[in-house]
Amino acid sequence: MKAKVTRTLSILSILAVVLMVFAVYGQAAKLPKNILVYACTDSTTTWDPSASFSTELTYIANIYEPLVWVSPPGSAKEFRPGLAERWEKSADGLTWKFYLRKGVKFHDGGVLTAKAVKDSFDRTKTMKKGASFILGPIEEIKVLDDHTVQFNLKSVAPLERIVASAYAAWIISPKAVGNDQKWFDAGNEAGSGPYMLESAKPDEEIVLKKFDGYWGGWDKPHFERVVVKIVKEASVQEQMIDSGVADLGNRIPVESSKTFDEKDCCSRLVGPSYLNYALHLNTQKPPFDNIKVRQAVSYAMPYKDMVDIGLGGLGQQARGPIPYTQFGHDKDVYQYTTDLAKAKKLMAEAGFPDGIKEKVIYTYAAENQVEKAFSPLIKESLAKIGIDVDIRPMIWNAQWDLMKGGPEKAQHMGALLWWPTFSDPYDTLYSLWHSEGKPFFNFSYYRNPEYDDLIDKAYTSPDVEQAKALYAKAQKILVEEAPSVYLMDVELPVFVRNELKGYVINPSYPRVPFFYDMHKE
Secondary structure (H helix, E strand, O other): OOOOOOOOOHHHHHHHHHHHHHHHHHHOOOOOOOEEEEEEEEOOOOOOOOOOOOOOOHHHHOOOOOOEOOOOOOOOEEEOOOOOOEEEEOOOOOEEEEEOOOOOEEOOOOEEOHHHHHHHHHHHHHOOOOOOHOOOOOOEEEEEEEEEEEEEEEOOOOOOHHHHHOOOOOOOOOOOOOOOOHHHHOOOOOOOOEEEEEEEEOOEEEEEEOOOOOOOOOOOOOOEEEEEEEEHHHHHHHHHHHOOOOOEOOOOOOHHHHHHOOOOOEEEEEEEEEEEEEEEEEEOOOOOOOOOHHHHHHOOOHHHHHHHHHOOOOEOOHHHHOOOOOOOOOOOOOOOOOHHHHHHHHHHHHOOOOOOOHHHHHHHEEOOHHHHHHHHHHHHHHHOOOOHHHHHHHHHHHHHHHOOOEEEEEEEEEEEEEOOOOOOOHHHHHHOOOOOOOOOOOOOOOOOHHHHHHHHHOOOOOOHHHHHHHHHHHHHHHHOOEEEEEEEEEEEEEEOOOHHHHEOOOOOOOOOOOOOOEEEO
């Protein structure tokens, strides 16, 4: 389905009237109940659901659907049906069958069949873009009948989590699955979700309209259209929400965020995410080749101040490498506390009672405002235990290139914001700490065969409880050997006018507002 790369004039006229009323009378006018306006920072890098691996997820997740969804925290069941009504796996965990909904139509008139599912996954695997690597365990996909599809795996893997991923798991209409990425990026889409792409203007505006043929129906209050205004300036978003020009926003100034609930018009909704910050220590050269020095750094961190100053209080000290809301988090893993006495004792035991003479180089992503805010705290705290830190902000790609260059030339410490591609701990534990021949994301250059074996066994275990136990054991090793300092689990806010209801924060789909679930009172 081709989207118009134009503005929707009637909607813009409504927005203009609201702005005029606010300018003249100093008060907000209400937008129609059937239109949602979202002030958002999320640009698009591609409209191709097989290649998508960035912030266009905000829109992709409303246009396309997976076989299975990960449920929001607190739900009775961890997964809920998507385009598959139910699914089952063999006793050995190598064969999975998905039974599809009947009567599902795509925006272009295509019909959901098992072949459409197979072709969508085959397309993504063949393209080898975005997050297609998560499909690696899939050996083949078989069409058993029009509404039953079977996945045969090379080795056991948590396929529920893979096919429920925020990336690389979207199902495409059979009429469009043969098209290349250029076709999608020309403004075309072929999803089955509740909303269709009506128009798009890069880095400025995206308009979605409801898909009348959506299988879920439209018998409840829903939006006819969703207008997304791409607004990077936090203060402008705040003004738009205050004035009623926007119903929803995803970024306002930190100081305003803290007091946003005091406004009569609006509220701040805060929920968990799978985003977290860690400080990775170069374990392959002095001084952080010494485990006691690494442990000393872990005790020296001012965790509370980092949460307050870096995140504006929207987060908590991490307990190990897996965020507290994610499957596989170990609530019993040891948590370092700020204890300078212990840190100094460990420095002395490591042979540095008077500190380290050479400066240690610390890098962070210059464009990351959170890292910019907490980096001086790291320098100040480590100075108290005799470690002189040379802070070097770098553009993220340059920082990554330095890290990928290997431990000999790389920094001693590097900050990193991380979030997983899908909701299994393996993605994080493998990417950041599994032994690597050539550095990619293992920025601590950590190598431990026992750890590698534990997470590999956990990922390929057909027993969920066994997998959790193995992941917990691996996390205990990471915390004890301290190749990284596990700093903060991030909580994400959204800012809404009080008449907007139904927003659900689901950390498995970061920053996605599920428009179908929302309405205005």
